[in-house]
Amino acid sequence: MTIKPVFDNATPVTQAPEPQGFLDDVLQGFAQAQKTLPAKYFYDDAGSDLFEAITRLPEYYPTRTELAILDAQGPAIAAALPQGAALVEFGSGSTVKVRRLLRHLPDLAAYLPVDVSESFLHAQAAGLRADFPVLRVEPVAADFTRPFSLPADLGDAPRAGFFPGSTIGNFEPAEAARLLRQFGAVLGAGAVLVVGVDLVKDHAVLEAAYDDAAGVTAAFNRNVLTRINRELGGTFDLDAFAHRAVFNDQASRIEMHLVARAAQDVAVAGRPVAFAAGESIHTENSYKYTVESFRALAASAGWAPVQVWTDPQALFSVHALRLG
Template structure:
């Protein structure tokens, strides 16, 4: 339940907040106003959240990053051989760009690298590192969501493009939304463009759940950091000790769900709003859908892609798909 006072959110945010914070505020308030409360995972990645996610990728339980890295190393030359000389490598949700270095090293003829991410801090860290390791590589970071407009120099605007969407981020979306996103990426990248996508596979929940609820509590800190960000940026007063991270395998939807569980009945204020939380009430923060190889190939086809190749590790934990946009 939510109560408001007479202060207008619109006037408050217009006077005090940037456009990004206004969007953050509106999204948080809308999510917590629903009968089943939710917070969007897109807001995980402030500077602290990005750093915590990098820590998650190093955890023994978290297999996706190291497994995808092994697959990319094994098949980078095949990806490079299909890439036209003078292409742009456009990465969606680039983060630290560490996996991307595998492709950047393999594709010698790239015209430029365009990383897109919501975290300015992550983009700057990647830019500085790449400038040291690959001084001849042109890098054009873009701060924004996956479908942000790319403002490129005229000499690059018409170059062929290779999209890169690693990390199984596609799994954060419902299947219909994933197909829509892939289709829109294809339209942005251009006809006959390629897209290399990392996709997590269905497997035993005994492997899946610990990857999202590790023994060291790093994923819990990552999830709870969203409440810290609300407190800092939106004048919230969440008591983090009264919420607990939970990861749940939803077999019917073939997805891991992350939640924040309210440990008692409590009231939280955000800007001029008041939200009531019941004891045991869940706030849904993220989905991570898992696919079979054939299920994802079919989804990509619906989105307008042909599959050129698909690779898996020897334990069938993770997959990488090389797609070409061919919607006709």
């Protein structure tokens, strides 16, 4: 299963979950005192379409802001990478963002997109080869959250990594640090990593981005219940659950919940699940950082700051880091 953020990557890859794994995750999540659902299950075809609609909403700033940074600062970001590098994009999905860098990297030794959705990966690679015929494009079918190997014939080309979209914010901080260490293990000492990070800002701006006036985000959130009904024999009434997005100041994260409007009993695969009025299912976190707090997180995983770029309103940041 591709690890994808709820709102923070340009084009999520859809892949049907293994039915038993889906059921196990749902039942385990519903057995907790705070009921939870893994955010990766948002992305069936309908969920991906809703996500694309979210990225175009006036309230939702991350995608367009990061693209604007990549457009405005592309030459500087490219200059932060070692010459003749092999560039590894973790959880690549769509090539929309990396194209902003490739145009400024004519001497790149290779581009290696990493994703578990092999058919989508190869389709995207074919498009890149057509547009960048001199570039070596080597897709790597792997789960970037787990150890994997790069092709052995990259030689002495220095390594660089690309992790846009503030996907890092969808991991608990300890897991985000573990992920950065995993990237370091793949890339090796001296590597440079470019990573997108959403910034702490006015709570109203944050909450509006995850609870738009048109209700697209609410439909996206409820879509996970639609999947449970369709794929696991669930009996959820979607109208009986309200979408809620709130910024948790203490944890520095946006939380998404589905809140039961009244006490009710539902079934999943024939197993009863009770909800009290006002009880919620916690469906997603999106951590927000300051420049300093993200640098501290990166330092805990062995990465030193090189440079950071932000938009004029300081809504979003793109960091260059170097592994010691």
